[in-house]
Amino acid sequence: xxxxxxxxxxxxxxxxxxxxxxxxxxxxxxxxxxxxxxxxxxxxxxxxxxxxxxxxxxxxxxxxxxxxxxxxxxxxxxxxxxxxxxxxxxxxxxxxxxxxxxxxxxxxxxxxxxxxxxxxxxxxxxxxxxxxxxxxxxxxxxxxxxxxxxxxxxxxxxxxxxxxxxxxxxxxxxxxxxxxxxxxxxxxxxxxxxxxxxxxxxxxxxxxxxxxxxxxxxxxxxxxxxxxxxxxxxxxxxxxxxxxxxxxxxxxxxxxxxxxxxxxxxxxxxxxxxxxxxxxxxxxxxxxxxxxxxxxxxxxxxxxxxxxxxxxxxxxxxx
Numbered sequence: 001x002x003x004x005x006x007x008x009x010x011x012x013x014x015x016x017x018x019x020x021x022x023x024x025x026x027x028x029x030x031x032x033x034x035x036x037x038x039x040x041x042x043x044x045x046x047x048x049x050x051x052x053x054x055x056x057x058x059x060x061x062x063x064x065x066x067x068x069x070x071x072x073x074x075x076x077x078x079x080x081x082x083x084x085x086x087x088x089x090x091x092x093x094x095x096x097x098x099x100x101x102x103x104x105x106x107x108x109x110x111x112x113x114x115x116x117x118x119x120x121x122x123x124x125x126x127x128x129x130x131x132x133x134x135x136x137x138x139x140x141x142x143x144x145x146x147x148x149x150x151x152x153x154x155x156x157x158x159x160x161x162x163x164x165x166x167x168x169x170x171x172x173x174x175x176x177x178x179x180x181x182x183x184x185x186x187x188x189x190x191x192x193x194x195x196x197x198x199x200x201x202x203x204x205x206x207x208x209x210x211x212x213x214x215x216x217x218x219x220x221x222x223x224x225x226x227x228x229x230x231x232x233x234x235x236x237x238x239x240x241x242x243x244x245x246x247x248x249x250x251x252x253x254x255x256x257x258x259x260x261x262x263x264x265x266x267x268x269x270x271x272x273x274x275x276x277x278x279x280x281x282x283x284x285x286x287x288x289x290x291x292x293x294x295x296x297x298x299x300x301x302x303x304x305x306x307x308x309x310x311x312x313x314x315x316x317x318x319x
Contacts, residue, residue: 013073014101016094018085023071024064024098028056033131033316034104036095037063038111038119040137043233045070045226050110053311058318062107064098066091066118069229076236077228079186079193086233088121088242095122099129108314112136113272113297117242117249120280124255133261133287134310137269137297138277140249141242149271150178150238153207156270160206167199182235185228194224197231207271207297214298253283261287262310266295266303 008025016022028051037050046063054061067086068076075081095118099107108131109119116135123130139145154161165173172180184196201219209216222230245251261284265277274291281289290310295303 013071014094014098016067016090016097018082018090019074020067020085020090020094021073022064022067022094022098023073024062024102026102027051027061027063028054028059030060032056032058032060033314034060034062034102034107035314036099036107036109037061038095038109038115039063039066039070040111040113040115041069041230041234042066042114042118042237043069043076043230044114045230053110053307055315058316060104062098062102062104064094066233067094068233069226075225075229076232077225079188079190083232083236086236087240088118088237088244091118092122092125096126096129105129106131108132108134110134110311113139114141114237117141117244120249120253120256121242121244123259124249124252127255127257127259130259132314133256133259134264134307134314135261135277136264136299136303136307137272138263138265138280139272140247140276140280141238141244142250142276143241143246145272145276146178146238146241148273149207150203153270157206157209160203164199164203164206167196176239178235179239181231182239185232185235193228193232197227200231200235201227204271210270211268211296211298211300213294213300214296216298218298250279250283253280256284257286259286260313262313263287263289264303264306264310265289265291266297266300267291267293268296271297 011025013021039046046065051061065072106129116138168180204219263277265274290306292303294300
């Protein structure tokens with residue numbers, strides 16, 4: 001299957017309330033096995049290539065942009081957009097509204113990084129609506145994970161972290177940096193917001209700079225509006241640790257009983273260390289953990305092969 005941006009078979013803007021309209025699109029066979037592709041970030045917007053993992057003759061492929069990003073409206077890049085209507089609970093309700101809108105009974109869930117947090121929360125809320133789960137770069141957005149990425153990782157990238165720390169007001173530098181950046185992204189001065197977004201993305205890139213087999217530098221490469229929406233949403237979610245209780249997704253992993261899963265994680269992932277995926281696998285007996293030795297957070301050829309193998313596991317037979 002060609003690695004080209006897809007042409008939707010169907011698409012639209014679904015009114016999900018609070019003045020928000022969520023962009024969605026479908027591809028492949030309308031009678032095929034449904035799969036929902038959930039994007040990361042949070043706020044990164046839907047992938048233009050993830051659909052290529054799925055045979056369009058056998059799958060009904062659904063993609064969507066989470067609130068505030070991509071082609072969903074309003075955009076979080078607009079400082080007037082109300083972020084109080086953009087929480088994990090809202091996103092879970094949006095996913096369920098989309099399932100009902102499309103007339104889908106049950107679907108496979110696929111995604112990586114932040115998407116794994118959202119997928120786990122959805123699957124634990126609606127286990128009867130999930131046929132299986134494929135997670136890449138597993139995260140659960142626990143306080144310890146957020147603290148590692150935005151403070152602990154200074155042990156590996158001290159100079160880059162110093163610049164990240166210096167991007168907030170001096171009075172905030174020994175406090176919660178994520179919250180400090182969240183406040184900067186709400187600043188009335190556009191220049192302040194833009195500089196904060198650039199500094200945030202520079203740190204995100206530093207965390208993956210060693211991943212030469214993957215895609216280092218991808219965060220700062222975002223165009224202006226996408227970068228602004230991405231950072232505003234990221235800081236909003238991570239400052240609140242996704243409105244999840246500490247350890248909630250691990251504690252409630254028993255709700256995934258009977259749902260087959262594949263967890264794919266890079267051994268060299270500094271931004272999301274492999275322990276999170278390992279802990280989840282210990283609590284979810286129906287999930288298989290694949291650790292990719294040469295991969296970080298952004299992948300490698302070996303990780304691509306593991307993803308393809310995982311998708312094959314859930315691909316229905318022809319005929």
